[in-house]
Amino acid sequence: MANLQAVRVSVLGSDSCFFLKQNLNSNKNPMIVSMTGFGNASFENSEMIAIAEIKSLNSKFLDINLRLPKGFSLEKELVIRNLLKDKLQRGKITASLDIQYKELSESNVKINREILKSHYRNIQAIAEELGANQSEILRLAMQMPDVVNQELSKEEIDEQEWTIIQKVLHEALDQCHDFRQNEGLTLEKSFEEYIGKIQDLLRQIVEQDPKRLATIKERIQNRVMEIRANDLFDPNRFEQEMIYYIEKLDITEEKVRLAKHLHYFLETLQSSDSNGKKLNFITQELGREINTIGAKANDADIQRMVVSMKEELEKVKEQILNIL
Numbered sequence: 001m002a003n004l005q006a007v008r009v010s011v012l013g014s015d016s017c018f019f020l021k022q023n024l025n026s027n028k029n030p031m032i033v034s035m036t037g038f039g040n041a042s043f044e045n046s047e048m049i050a051i052a053e054i055k056s057l058n059s060k061f062l063d064i065n066l067r068l069p070k071g072f073s074l075e076k077e078l079v080i081r082n083l084l085k086d087k088l089q090r091g092k093i094t095a096s097l098d099i100q101y102k103e104l105s106e107s108n109v110k111i112n113r114e115i116l117k118s119h120y121r122n123i124q125a126i127a128e129e130l131g132a133n134q135s136e137i138l139r140l141a142m143q144m145p146d147v148v149n150q151e152l153s154k155e156e157i158d159e160q161e162w163t164i165i166q167k168v169l170h171e172a173l174d175q176c177h178d179f180r181q182n183e184g185l186t187l188e189k190s191f192e193e194y195i196g197k198i199q200d201l202l203r204q205i206v207e208q209d210p211k212r213l214a215t216i217k218e219r220i221q222n223r224v225m226e227i228r229a230n231d232l233f234d235p236n237r238f239e240q241e242m243i244y245y246i247e248k249l250d251i252t253e254e255k256v257r258l259a260k261h262l263h264y265f266l267e268t269l270q271s272s273d274s275n276g277k278k279l280n281f282i283t284q285e286l287g288r289e290i291n292t293i294g295a296k297a298n299d300a301d302i303q304r305m306v307v308s309m310k311e312e313l314e315k316v317k318e319q320i321l322n323i324l
Contacts, residue, residue, distance in 0.1 A: 031270055032191075032279075033324040034183030035059065035091035039175025041168045049100040050165050052172040054084075056180065058322045059092040067096040076162065080169060087173045090324055095172075097165065099157075112147055119144040123208050180324070187319055191269055194312045194319075198286070199262055201305045201312075205293065206255060212299040216249060258289040276323030283316055 037056040042049065064084055068077060085095055119141040127134045141147065157165070265282045290313065294306035 023113065028162060030049050031272060032184040032188050032275075033180045034187055035180065035276075035324050036322055037088075037091075037180040039172040041171035041175065043164050043168050044272060045164075048161060048164070049098075049102070050168045051098040052165075052168045053096050054088075054172045054176045055094045056088055056176055059090065061282050062088070062090050063092045065094045066094075067094075069099050069146075071098065072097075074158070076157070076165075079166075083166075083169060083173070087177060097169070099165070110256075115144070116141055116147045119147065177199040184323070185324060190271060190319055191316060192266065194264055194316045195262055197312045198261075198290075198309050201309050202255065202262070205251075205297075205302050205305050208299065208301050208305070209251065209255070212302060216298070219286055233263040249296055249298055251296050254289050254293045254296070255276050258286065258293070261285045261289060276320050279323060280317075283313065283320060286316075287313055 034057055035058040038054070040051070040053040043050040044050075062085060064081055066077065066081060066084070068080070080095070084095055117130055120137060123137050123140055124134060126132075127137060139174070261282060265286065266280065268282060287310075290306055290309045294303055296309075297303055297306070
């Protein structure tokens with residue numbers, strides 16, 4: 001039984017607090033970027049008005065929905081798409097560009113007569129119903145969406161105008177990027193809070209584990225005395241079965257690995273190459289260790305702590321979907 005005693009000493013001994021003494025939050029510079037963002041910019045001079053608006057939401061891939069003026073050249077559209085791709089990298093991107101010229105020839109302006117008539121009739125019917133003045137109905141109908149369309153052609157956008165358009169797009173993109181960084185800072189604080197709670201629960205598990213092991217040890221010792229009184233007692237087989245049983249209950253390695261994964265998560269959160277996919281992989285490892293602790297603990301108090309850990313980990317998983 002000497003081997004069994006040695007195993008019991010190494011397993012039931014409690015010295016697993018060393019990994020909790022690490023400083024896991026030494027660097028406080030925010031490094032993560034959210035995929036949620038918004039930016040808009042505009043420019044106006046005596047000849048034209050240019051307005052750009054960009055919205056970004058989370059997505060596994062880059063998905064660009066680009067709305068440009070009619071007749072906008074394919075060449076310049078590709079330039080804009082590449083600009084969005086290089087700056088925003090990933091996410092569901094909705095970008096719109098509106099260009100209005102203050103002096104246009106008749107050929108540049110198209111009036112959708114059917115839409116105009118529909119708006120006119122609807123406004124007229126409401127005016128008659130309310131007894132309102134009908135003298136401004138045509139002017140109001142002309143101001144309704146999609147009544148007047150301005151068509152562009154490649155030749156109509158000269159180099160000076162294209163420079164203005166690009167400047168407006170860059171300003172909107174910079175705003176969107178700043179928005180993403182601010183959202184990233186908020187996410188970082190949330191992650192630190194969630195991971196901090198899991199660390200606190202792990203400390204509680206470390207404190208509870210010696211009590212759990214003492215109970216298991218007492219139960220084993222009582223059972224050993226009962227079995228030894230049996231005439232069919234086989235010491236060798238009993239030793240093998242007990243080693244297997246004790247290993248199944250031991251959570252020392254899981255506690256150490258979980259602490260290291262928590263440290264690695266926060267370390268990655270602060271690193272220059274932090275990204276949602278990498279943090280997601282670490283989160284999967286956290287989940288494995290937490291689940292294993294819950295399965296092996298055989299202790300009601302520790303299992304309650306494991307449930308609380310899982311709740312915090314689900315919050316982490318949900319928010320990781322928003323990280324670039």
